[in-house]
Amino acid sequence: MTSFPAAAKRVRDSSADPVARFWALRECSLHFPIYGFRATWHHLTVQAGVPRQLSDDPESLTRAVDELEEARRHWLLLRYTFADRRRREKAIGQRQPTLGDQWLSVMSLAYCPDPGRHPDERLIKVLHRLIDANLSEPQPQPTCAVCGNPRPVDTFCTACGVDPRGPTVQLPAGIRQQADDSWHEIWQRTAQKPRRLQVT
Ligand SMILES: [Zn+2]
Numbered sequence: 001m002t003s004f005p006a007a008a009k010r011v012r013d014s015s016a017d018p019v020a021r022f023w024a025l026r027e028c029s030l031h032f033p034i035y036g037f038r039a040t041w042h043h044l045t046v047q048a049g050v051p052r053q054l055s056d057d058p059e060s061l062t063r064a065v066d067e068l069e070e071a072r073r074h075w076l077l078l079r080y081t082f083a084d085r086r087r088r089e090k091a092i093g094q095r096q097p098t099l100g101d102q103w104l105s106v107m108s109l110a111y112c113p114d115p116g117r118h119p120d121e122r123l124i125k126v127l128h129r130l131i132d133a134n135l136s137e138p139q140p141q142p143t144c145a146v147c148g149n150p151r152p153v154d155t156f157c158t159a160c161g162v163d164p165r166g167p168t169v170q171l172p173a174g175i176r177q178q179a180d181d182s183w184h185e186i187w188q189r190t191a192q193k194p195r196r197l198q199v200t
Pocket of ligand 1: 144149157159
């Protein structure tokens with residue numbers, strides 16, 4: 001895999017084959033899978049209107065990478081700012097990283113177990129809310145960092161699909177199957193708007 005900037009450049013190359021540009025967009029999404037790769041991919045392709053026939057609108061791929069890059073640029077800036085602050089703290093003997101530091105070290109910042117169910121606002125807006133929620137004091141009642149709805153501590157948010165436990169959590173078989181089925185449609189670009197997860 002090449003770097004994000006190199007892959008993004010290939011996505012924007014209007015002289016290249018749309019299929020090659022499409023695979024370069026996939027590479028960019030793997031570099032910054034804010035909801036996990038599958039849900040991030042669904043979000044980008046639906047919001048940018050990437051058609052089933054790529055040649056019908058190859059510039060949709062540029063719109064998709066523009067949205068992803070906007071959020072990634074902000075995230076990198078934040079990481080840089082935190083790393084700089086940590087260096088200064090270490091220099092004065094403060095060795096414990098904060099929760100905010102740990103959160104910024106992961107790539108799937110708001111993991112969504114079902115690729116068809118995730119926030120549908122622009123990524124940069126969701127990222128801003130995530131930053132506010134993760135860098136502020138924990139709430140007495142657990143709430144979703146993205147949509148602010150109350151949620152149980154041991155599951156995903158049924159309002160927006162984000163699971164604060166991250167990608168390592170084992171999902172119930174029914175939900176896993178639902179997620180796999182929806183991924184098939186997404187990859188074929190026959191799935192459209194994000195939908196609600198059925199909790200069984
Ligand atoms: Zn939520």
